[in-house]
Amino acid sequence: MPELPEVETIKKDLEKNVRGRQIIGVEFLWPGILQGTSIAAFEQTVVGKKITGVLRRAKNLSLELEGGNYLLFHMKMTGHLIFTDDSWQVDGTGKWEKHDGTESPLYDPLNQYIRAIFYLSGDKMLAFSDLRKFAYLKLLDGNSLKDTYSKYGPEPFSAEFTADYLFTIFQKKNLAIKKVIMDQSIIAGIGNIYADEILYATKIHPLTKANRLSRDEVTSFRKNTLDILKKAIDLRGTSTSDFRDTKGKKGEFGNILAVYRRTGLPCLKDGTKIERISVGGRGTHFCPKEQRIKE
DNA sequence: TGCAGTGTTGCTTC
DNA sequence: CGAAGCAACACTGC
Numbered sequence: 001m002p003e004l005p006e007v008e009t010i011k012k013d014l015e016k017n018v019r020g021r022q023i024i025g026v027e028f029l030w031p032g033i034l035q036g037t038s039i040a041a042f043e044q045t046v047v048g049k050k051i052t053g054v055l056r057r058a059k060n061l062s063l064e065l066e067g068g069n070y071l072l073f074h075m076k077m078t079g080h081l082i083f084t085d086d087s088w089q090v091d092g093t094g095k096w097e098k099h100d101g102t103e104s105p106l107y108d109p110l111n112q113y114i115r116a117i118f119y120l121s122g123d124k125m126l127a128f129s130d131l132r133k134f135a136y137l138k139l140l141d142g143n144s145l146k147d148t149y150s151k152y153g154p155e156p157f158s159a160e161f162t163a164d165y166l167f168t169i170f171q172k173k174n175l176a177i178k179k180v181i182m183d184q185s186i187i188a189g190i191g192n193i194y195a196d197e198i199l200y201a202t203k204i205h206p207l208t209k210a211n212r213l214s215r216d217e218v219t220s221f222r223k224n225t226l227d228i229l230k231k232a233i234d235l236r237g238t239s240t241s242d243f244r245d246t247k248g249k250k251g252e253f254g255n256i257l258a259v260y261r262r263t264g265l266p267c268l269k270d271g272t273k274i275e276r277i278s279v280g281g282r283g284t285h286f287c288p289k290e291q292r293i294k295e
Numbered sequence: 296t297g298c299a300g301t302g303t304t305g306c307t308t309c
Numbered sequence: 310c311g312a313a314g315c316a317a318c319a320c321t322g323c
Contacts, residue, residue: 076317077318078318078319078320113319130318131318131319131320132317132318132319132320133317133318133319134317134318134319175312179312280313280314281313281314281315
């Protein structure tokens, strides 16, 4: 489930490997992954174009094309972008053929759900894999991309992400803080894993109403958000469930998670058993001793 | 065996 | 209007 650090990891990979390459051809193994444009029109616009840039906004990833159009990818839960040589052919069912020689990440069962393939200059390819068919790809012009991106709240690593901003908006929300910080129109890029980790670091119970947070807690929340997201980006994301980078490699942040998916295990600070509850329908993990609900 | 859990977003309902 | 709930899908684990 790529959140901000995972999508940022993909972005860095693509900047290195894909930017500057020309799209030679496109193949859809499951056409439903393309939204809003017919395959014919898509091919017409995209094939032959050079990829001139890579952008991330919230959990969206986009490739800027020559001519001012953009390919917008959303991974949702199980989407993966895989960059490899185009000698790794597929058999028409979305599965990779066996290939002699070096070990390939494409043997990973998670990468057996290829929905679309971009053939790139230099005999490379970028494959879009997605088990659950929630992920999508859209072709947008500059204005549409801007509109799409404008729906999101501030990026944590932007100048707008201040304690003032957060405190003001939290004051208006008589809702569980966890729901508020996962609202993409309030903060861009935080999902279930990092929400739990950040609240733990800030010693805030996930059910605490956002408008009960003190100014100091909000300041601390902001700092922990930046620290945790930065650390997660440095470690190339969390692969507790299924995230893989564009080479099929796992991220390392999962090894240092404090609460997420640690139900029943001891809190790293005081040994209390981590508890799991449901908040807004999502699994939520916290230390009942360190994180108390504020009345 | 069957059904809850998984997690993101957007649509529907209240 | 804001918030809650659920559907979209496919697989895993109990």
